[in-house]
Amino acid sequence: MKNFKLFTRNTRYLLVAALIFLSSCKKLVEKPSSVIVPDNFYTTATQVQSAxxxxxxxxxxxxVGYxxxxxxxxxxxxxxxGDLNIPEDYGAELWAAHYNALLNINTAIKALKKGxxxxxxxxxxxxxxEGKFLRAYNYFMLVRIFGGVPLIIETTPDxxxxxxxxxxxxxxxxxxxxxFTDAIAKLPVTRSADMRGLPTRDAAKGLLAKxxxxxxxxxxxxxANYAKAAEMAKEVIDSAHYSLVPDIKDLFSVATQYGPEMMWSLNSNxxxxxxxxxxxxxxxxxxxICAEPTWEQAYPKQPRKDAFIETTLDGVLYYNLGDYWPGVKKFQYDSPADFAAGRSIVNMPVIRFADVLLIFAEAENMSKGGPTQQAVDAINKVINRANGYVVNNEDPLATTSLSMAAFDNKVIQERNYELCFEIDRWFDLIRKHILKQESLPDVQINFSSDDYLWPIPTNDIKVDPSLTQNPGY
Structure with a gap:
């Protein structure tokens, strides 16, 4: 897979180089009748939205991208x-994708401020x-992957x-x-049906809480930020604009990908x-992209597991079929025709209401020195749905009798189950500083504290010597 990926990347670079060479052979127009630059290109709201x-x-x-x-x-x-052998330039394509996105966002914001x-x-x-929301999201991804990064906004010199x-x-x-704070002040509370994929005020609050x-x-x-996270998440909960999809089997259907639980996503159509x-x-x-068998086998037996993870083929478990791994079922809810044709209109969630409930539960517990009834109620909403609203000793409900540490561990484990394969687990392992202990024993031998950050792309460092590399690369 990696060798193929490297081949396709190199091929892409050769194609780009060839296009640049061919375009350089064309005659330039020495006296253009007009000049369009980013500062004067944006004249309509439609153009900004296109950016x-x-x-x-x-x-x-x-x-491309994710x-x-x-x-x-x-x-x-x-x-x-995964093996925790993170090579040079790991994630370089995501670094480039985010900075390409930021270029479009910043030029649009700059034009908007001019009027x-x-x-x-x-x-x-x-x-x-919208622009501030998107910029904050891009930097939130970058800082968690790479650490400190060049900070470019609309007023930054070229x-x-x-x-x-x-x-x-x-x-x-x-x-x-x-x-995110500015986005909260400016974004609408709701969106019309024809604009349902655009961010809302609560989506900004949810990501700010995170x-x-x-x-x-x-x-x-x-x-001190635990209390701020709890307050912001609580505002989303109290607004009652979003709710859990009652039946876990319906959560990732095309019919529910814009609500009531999905607050903002990377959209497909x-x-x-x-x-x-x-x-x-x-x-x-x-x-x-498949599930690690050890992780799948530790996942509690419940309706959520059946809805999220593919473990059988015609009733036979994957480990009885030979060289197979468990599949990620939560993103396979396309129509049979689309699945067979290799096309998907299933969205990738960025923030959903279950995440906000778990953010609140964790932050409330940590800021109050132990689980409050509100924190318990928040996590239990997620657990109840996961269990099909029946008692399940493999994933029991939380109680206020748990210690702060025990409740925190339960929240992180619930995030592990609920938000699996949503580009979330890696960041929980990093921020809770548990990457080594949660890795498989045969992977732990490769662990280094340097693994908590990915490398800064070497080409960018060559172009800009003021960039420094992360330790270990």
Whole structure:
């Protein structure tokens, strides 16, 4: 898989180089009748929205971004084939995808602040809120993967001609908090049916709560942020704009991918397809991304496991079939015709209501010195649904009698079960500083404290010597 990926990457670079060479052979127009640059290109709200769409396509488009490089997260304990041997330039494509996205976002925000002809203040404010939301999301991903990164916003001098050193982790989070806070003030509470994929105020609150929760843990370790995370998550819960899908089997259906639980996602449709659904299935498809058998076998028996993980083929368990791994069933809820044709319109969640409930439970417990009844109620909503609303000793309900540490462990384990394969587990392992202890024994021998960050791409360091490499690479 990795060798094939390296081949395709090198091929892509050769194609780009060839296109540049061919285009350089064309005659240049020496006296253009007009010049369009980023500062004067954006004149309508539609153009700005297109820039935001382009930024998302950099992250979630055909064979690019997280669609193409989801298996980079196999270093967690859920996805098979991880070994904690993280090579040079690991994740370089995601670094490039995020900075390509930020280029579109920043130029659009800059134009909006200058003013769009014909756009009133309320419309402009919403568009700025969307831009701030998207920028905060991009930096939230970057800082958790790479640590401190170059911080580029709409007022930053041209980064091509002005070299930019890495900002500190704290400085990046300061920008994330600022942008999400501004987005909360400007984004609408709800979206119309034709704009249902766009971010809302509660989506910004949910992601800000998650950012605060991360700031409370490693590497910043600022526990005062637990209370901020709990407060922000509680606002989402109390708003009653979102709720859990009652039947776990319906959670990842196409019918529910825009609500009531999905708060914001990387969207797929027939114009912008998601990854081939067969990559999630080892027994019925390609098996590019499968569950680690040890992890699957430790997963509690409950309706949620049946809905999220593919373990049988025609009633026969995968480990009785030979060289097979358990599949990721939660992203296989396309129609049979789409599955057979290798096309998917299933979204990849970024923030959903179950995540917010678990954020609140963790933050409330840690900020109050033990589980409150509200924290217990929040996690038990997730557990109850997972168990089909019956008592299950393999995944028992939480109680206020648990110690702070025991309740915290239960929340992290529940996140492990509920949010599996949603680009979430790796970040929990990092922020809770439990990467080594949660890795398989044969993987632990490869562990280094340097594994908590991925390497800064070497090409970027060559271009900009002010960038420094993460330790161990």
């Amino acid at each position: 935001y769409t382009a930024s998302l396509n950099a992250l979630w488009g055909h064979n 669609q193409a490089y989801m298996d980079d997260f196999n270093q967690d304990d859920q996805i098979v084939r 769009l002809p014909g756009a009133d203040k309320s419309q402009t404010d919403v568009l700025i809120g 980064p091509v001609t002005n070299k930019l050193a890495r900002a500190s982790v704290q400085q990046v989070y300061d920008q994330i908090v600022s942008d 950012a605060y929760l991360t700031m409370a843990t490693y590497p910043l370790n600022m526990p 027939y114009q912008n397809l998601g990854p081939d659904p067969r990559i999630w299935s080892d027994m019925r498809g390609f098996g590019d």
